[in-house]
Each structure stands twice: as structure tokens, then as C-alpha cells.
Amino acid sequence: MKNYINSLREHNLKATPQRLAIVDALYINGHMNTETLYGLMIQKFSSISLATIYKNINIMIEKNFIQEVKLPHAKSVYELTKTSHSHLLCKKCGAIEDVEINLDVMIENISKTNQFQIDKTDFVLSGNCKNCQ
Amino acid sequence: MKNYINSLREHNLKATPQRLAIVDALYINGHMNTETLYGLMIQKFSSISLATIYKNINIMIEKNFIQEVKLPHAKSVYELTKTSHSHLLCKKCGAIEDVEINLDVMIENISKTNQFQIDKTDFVLSGNCKNCQ
DNA sequence: AAGATAAAGAATAACTTTTATCCATTAAGT
DNA sequence: ACTTAATGGATAAAAGTTATTCTTTATCTT
Structure with missing residues (x-):
């Protein structure tokens, strides 16, 4: 298990508990869409807002910490940035x-x-x- | 210029003027998203509904007459079905x-x-x- | 060619997805 | 600890897509 606190900071992203949970979920599951990600997060943070999911996904994409993967006939999924594949x-x-x-x-x-x-x-x-x- | 009346019929799609115009626009422009397609169609059919664009795109995809192309950081575009490329x-x-x-x-x-x-x-x-x- | 009919179009509402706003909270640097 | 900018939560708004209703029309059958 990686130290995502520092990885986030290196990308100029504050290491909030919500963010760490999102990153952890992506690490474990590999690829997730907004819906399933929200479904998971609501279990950990009963009051988390869907807007928080979107805001974090967007800023993490912007900072190149995660990537969007567009799929045919399905919702986009997100993954941690790795080497090109x-x-x-x-x-x-x-x-x-x-x-x-x-x-x-x-x-x-x-x-x-x-x-x-x-x-x-x-x-x-x-x-x-x-x-x- | 192809005879799209018959091509549409061969795919079990009625050859309506609106559909022919959509197909023609895709033929000419190669790739278009819903927004630009609607923008073009409204010029030909001043009363065309945006829902008509969506309905036709969806049914033409279903009948394999057109294809959706998902692009990174941009809206999907649509193209006439050709050989794989x-x-x-x-x-x-x-x-x-x-x-x-x-x-x-x-x-x-x-x-x-x-x-x-x-x-x-x-x-x-x-x-x-x-x-x- | 005229009539019958299932499909499609227009208008509009409803629904889904995503973004913006506002204020309270908190991570991180001093 | 204190300060401050960034983030989260709640909610509204906007954008994008689909459903509904009724009218019109492409196509099939005579």
C-alpha cells in the first residue's frame, strides 16, 4: 500500500480523508465510474456529497493524478495515473x-x-x- | 454522392428528410457532435427538435448505420459506419x-x-x- | 394512385448528469 | 496554536439526454 498522502501533495493536492479514500478505492478496484465510486464513498462518509466526488475527480485529472478512460457503450471510468497502457x-x-x-x-x-x-x-x-x- | 435513401432502408430505417439531412451532414463533415449537428439541422429545418437529433442518432447507432467515437476531453462525435479504422x-x-x-x-x-x-x-x-x- | 398503418417529428416535460454557489470546516504552513 | 487558502457539504442551477403526447408522414397494400 502506497503512501498516497505524499503523492497527493506532490501533485499540489491537499490530502483530505475524502481524497485518500477515493484514491484508495481506485487503487483497490483499478477502474471505477462516478456512480460506483460515490456508492463506495457514501459508506465511509455518510454525509459525503456527490459534488465532492465530481470536484475531486476533476481536480485530480487536472493535476494528472488520475486519468479518465472513455469506454464504448458505458460510462467513463477513472484510474490512477500509471505508465501508458x-x-x-x-x-x-x-x-x-x-x-x-x-x-x-x-x-x-x-x-x-x-x-x-x-x-x-x-x-x-x-x-x-x-x-x- | 451516395443514395442514402436505400442505405437507410436496408438498415430498417425510414428515409425521412430529417434523417437524410443528418446522414448527408455526416457524409460531408466526417465527424460531428450532437451540438454542431443540431446547429446545422436547424438551418435546414427551422422547427426541428433537438430530441429528433438524439432519437435519430440513437436509432442509427442501434441499426449500425452510424458509430459513436468517444474522444478524450471532448464530446463524442458520430460518423457513418465504414470499415474498421x-x-x-x-x-x-x-x-x-x-x-x-x-x-x-x-x-x-x-x-x-x-x-x-x-x-x-x-x-x-x-x-x-x-x-x- | 388512394387508403391504412406503423413509424417518425415537434413540442414539451421529465429525468440524469455535471457544475456552480455559499458557507462552514479543515489541512498545512508559519 | 494561529492563519489562510483550499476543501467539503448542502443545495441550486445548468447541461445533456430521454420520455410522453399528439400530429404528420413514409411505406406497404391494395
């Missing part, structure tokens, strides 16, 4: 897995071919996971 | 380009390595286009 999405059970795919060569080629300077990729591969086929 | 997004000017990337070998490898059966990919590469660097 892609996502596997199971259409049946909704499970999301991180997957490391080296895209460097491909990006290099596309950059040249299309005269397009590429900074970042959002790559979601959808189908059926091991348990759902 | 990826997208280049310019962070500066917002331009979106289709790009053919052969992912077959990569998908094959990922499927094996992760025991995950992959049907479909959503791949957006962001950066700066030719004119914005």
Missing part, C-alpha cells in the same frame, strides 16, 4: 484489464505517414474475457 | 482524421497472451496535426 474491456461482464502494448513503432510510422505528431493514445480493445467465452 | 485527433484545432491501421497481428497476439477474444477496437491517437505543429 491500453485497456481490454469485456462486453459481457464489463471487466476492464490494463494491458501493456508497445505502440512505439506503430506511432512512429503513423507520425511519418500522416505528418501528425502523436503525444498520446487511447486504446480500448473490446470482446470477451477469459471467463466469458 | 482508427482516429487521429488534433489537440489544438480539434480536427479528426480517419486512419487505417492494420491491427490484426497485434490483436492476434494480445488475444493469445491474455486469453481474451477481441471483437472490436477503439483507438484514438492524439497530438498535433500537420497544420498545428
Whole structure:
């Protein structure tokens, strides 16, 4: 378990109990949407406001502490910022897995071919996971 | 210019003037979000309802006639269904380009390595286009 | 071509999702 | 401890999307 108090501070984010709980939930669950995150947080902080969830998600995205992952036919989920990676999405059970795919060569080629300077990729591969086929 | 009357019918969609105008706009512009689409349509049909835009987008997605493209830090855009392709997004000017990337070998490898059966990919590469660097 | 009918459009309300506002509370630096 | 700027909670407001009702129309059948 990481020391998220300092990680938050390093990103110029005050380490409030609500924030630490959100970060902890993302650490444990990997990917969560606002709805399920709120559902979890309300258990710890019975008076937490949904606006607090949104405000924190937004500021943590702004400070690059977390990332939004947009999924086809589903609500966006959020994850702690890690090294660049892609996502596997199971259409049946909704499970999301991180997957490391080296895209460097491909990006290099596309950059040249299309005269397009590429900074970042959002790559979601959808189908059926091991348990759902 | 294609005959979209028949294409719509083949997808079990009535060819109404409003629908044809939407399809035509997508054909011409490539990618549009609900807001800009409504802005264009209101010029042709002064009494068109925003609900009509949403209803048509939803049913056309359902019938696989158009596709939603989810973009980082921007509203989703819609495009006519074509052969599978990826997208280049310019962070500066917002331009979106289709790009053919052969992912077959990569998908094959990922499927094996992760025991995950992959049907479909959503791949957006962001950066700066030719004119914005 | 005319009539019948299921589907679609317009207008509007309702609902969902997200953001803004205001004030009380608190984390963090001095 | 004290101060202050930032954050949380409560709530309202705004933005985005869907549902409802009734009228109109595209399409099928004669």
C-alpha cells in the first residue's frame, strides 16, 4: 500500500480523508465510474456529497493524478495515473484489464505517414474475457 | 454522392428528410457532435427538435448505420459506419482524421497472451496535426 | 394512385448528469 | 496554536439526454 498522502501533495493536492479514500478505492478496484465510486464513498462518509466526488475527480485529472478512460457503450471510468497502457474491456461482464502494448513503432510510422505528431493514445480493445467465452 | 435513401432502408430505417439531412451532414463533415449537428439541422429545418437529433442518432447507432467515437476531453462525435479504422485527433484545432491501421497481428497476439477474444477496437491517437505543429 | 398503418417529428416535460454557489470546516504552513 | 487558502457539504442551477403526447408522414397494400 502506497503512501498516497505524499503523492497527493506532490501533485499540489491537499490530502483530505475524502481524497485518500477515493484514491484508495481506485487503487483497490483499478477502474471505477462516478456512480460506483460515490456508492463506495457514501459508506465511509455518510454525509459525503456527490459534488465532492465530481470536484475531486476533476481536480485530480487536472493535476494528472488520475486519468479518465472513455469506454464504448458505458460510462467513463477513472484510474490512477500509471505508465501508458491500453485497456481490454469485456462486453459481457464489463471487466476492464490494463494491458501493456508497445505502440512505439506503430506511432512512429503513423507520425511519418500522416505528418501528425502523436503525444498520446487511447486504446480500448473490446470482446470477451477469459471467463466469458 | 451516395443514395442514402436505400442505405437507410436496408438498415430498417425510414428515409425521412430529417434523417437524410443528418446522414448527408455526416457524409460531408466526417465527424460531428450532437451540438454542431443540431446547429446545422436547424438551418435546414427551422422547427426541428433537438430530441429528433438524439432519437435519430440513437436509432442509427442501434441499426449500425452510424458509430459513436468517444474522444478524450471532448464530446463524442458520430460518423457513418465504414470499415474498421482508427482516429487521429488534433489537440489544438480539434480536427479528426480517419486512419487505417492494420491491427490484426497485434490483436492476434494480445488475444493469445491474455486469453481474451477481441471483437472490436477503439483507438484514438492524439497530438498535433500537420497544420498545428 | 388512394387508403391504412406503423413509424417518425415537434413540442414539451421529465429525468440524469455535471457544475456552480455559499458557507462552514479543515489541512498545512508559519 | 494561529492563519489562510483550499476543501467539503448542502443545495441550486445548468447541461445533456430521454420520455410522453399528439400530429404528420413514409411505406406497404391494395
